Amino acid sequence: MSSLYIHIPFCRSKCPYCDFFSVPSEDVPAHYVELLLTHLQRLPRGGGALETIFFGGGTPSLLTPTQVALLLDGVAAHFGFADQAEVSLEANPGTVSPDRLDGYRRAGVNRINFGIQSLHGENLRRLGRIHSAGEARTALEYARSAGFVNVGVDLMFALPDQSTAAFFRDLEKTLDLAPSHLSLYGLTVEEGTPFQGVQQRGDLRLPDEEVYAENFLGADRILTEKGYRHYEISNYARPGMECRHNLVYWRRRPCLAIGAGAHSFFDRGWGERWAVPQDLARYGADLAAGRDPAKLVERFDRRGAMAETLYLGLRTAEGVDDEAFARRFGCGVAAAFAEGVSRAGGRLRREGKRWVLDRESWLLYDTLIAPFL
Numbered sequence: 001m002s003s004l005y006i007h008i009p010f011c012r013s014k015c016p017y018c019d020f021f022s023v024p025s026e027d028v029p030a031h032y033v034e035l036l037l038t039h040l041q042r043l044p045r046g047g048g049a050l051e052t053i054f055f056g057g058g059t060p061s062l063l064t065p066t067q068v069a070l071l072l073d074g075v076a077a078h079f080g081f082a083d084q085a086e087v088s089l090e091a092n093p094g095t096v097s098p099d100r101l102d103g104y105r106r107a108g109v110n111r112i113n114f115g116i117q118s119l120h121g122e123n124l125r126r127l128g129r130i131h132s133a134g135e136a137r138t139a140l141e142y143a144r145s146a147g148f149v150n151v152g153v154d155l156m157f158a159l160p161d162q163s164t165a166a167f168f169r170d171l172e173k174t175l176d177l178a179p180s181h182l183s184l185y186g187l188t189v190e191e192g193t194p195f196q197g198v199q200q201r202g203d204l205r206l207p208d209e210e211v212y213a214e215n216f217l218g219a220d221r222i223l224t225e226k227g228y229r230h231y232e233i234s235n236y237a238r239p240g241m242e243c244r245h246n247l248v249y250w251r252r253r254p255c256l257a258i259g260a261g262a263h264s265f266f267d268r269g270w271g272e273r274w275a276v277p278q279d280l281a282r283y284g285a286d287l288a289a290g291r292d293p294a295k296l297v298e299r300f301d302r303r304g305a306m307a308e309t310l311y312l313g314l315r316t317a318e319g320v321d322d323e324a325f326a327r328r329f330g331c332g333v334a335a336a337f338a339e340g341v342s343r344a345g346g347r348l349r350r351e352g353k354r355w356v357l358d359r360e361s362w363l364l365y366d367t368l369i370a371p372f373l
């Protein structure tokens with residue numbers, strides 16, 4: 001076990017497109033940090049020192065530097081950190097100051113990712129973001145002044161009424177900030193969000209599939225020319241700056257998790273997924289009663305494990321290593337999924353010993369992986 005995810009389910013206010021588990025709050029209550037430390041004590045230590053730690057949310061940058069230090073001290077005492085461990089924290093540009101970022105750096109965070117989403121004021125307003133484009137730019141300056149080298153951003157495309165030209169302008173402005181990592185997400189309307197209601201009323205005009213594809217492939221071209229590596233469907237990085245924690249998920253490696261709403265993956269048997277319910281009161285009650293707050297969500301059989309290994313791996317540029325697959329499951333991808341491989345036609349192809357999808361095929365990812373589910 002070499003990775004740990006810490007969920008911080010609090011945000012200043014709820015963005016109308018977001019379906020992640022978080023509740024509105026100005027800060028992270030001290031009591032929640034105590035619960036995280038109690039939860040931490042329950043985790044098995046068998047996997048050795050941690051190689052990646054990820055503060056996700058919600059808005060982890062609502063944690064004070066003292067709270068981050070307290071949590072990382074607890075993590076270090078329980079597991080220890082491997083040399084060069086990656087410690088990531090997701091930050092909202094509307095919640096940071098030079099002191100706060102300096103404090104995170106001193107506490108041991110060495111990778112920071114800002115959810116800027118757009119550098120266009122009207123987009124930010126419609127997305128319900130609490131920060132301006134100017135604050136996003138300043139946040140990156142503060143982070144670099146605090147000594148962060150690995151500074152990433154999240155950017156969105158396929159926004160309401162956004163043309164391809166407008167998105168490319170947004171992307172160019174973002175590149176002026178020289179992020180070392182860029183996560184690029186097309187807006188999707190999730191069930192139960194306020195955006196779904198707006199869409200049902202006919203007031204949300206989203207770009208059609210053709211514009212979506214132009215944006216996706218255009219971004220790939222622009223970013224590749226600028227020296228970024230498109231290493232996962234939605235992620236680009238300068239060489240060597242890939243998010244090691246997220247690669248753990250796509251490579252289907254084990255990852256522990258603490259916090260209300262957090263998911264963990266264990267590699268015993270063919271794999272098990274556990275999740276902590278999205279319920280803060282229940283989280284506190286379970287831990288106070290000495291119960292494990294996580295519940296088993298899925299115990300995989302061999303077939304399910306093979307399918308998941310394939311469709312997670314195909315999200316990445318490295319794809320799926322056929323020899324490693326055969327060592328684990330006793331047969332290669334083509335033998336395990338003869339029909340699915342044939343239905344994918346030339347889109348799913350061999351590159352040396354790896355199975356990969358190319359950029360155009362990533363656009364059809366959901367359709368292409370359907371036969372393997």
Ligand code: SF4
Pocket residue numbers: 010011013014015018019020022057058059092115
């Ligand atoms: S800040 Fe992030 S996690 Fe919080 S509501 Fe907005 S998109 Fe969701």
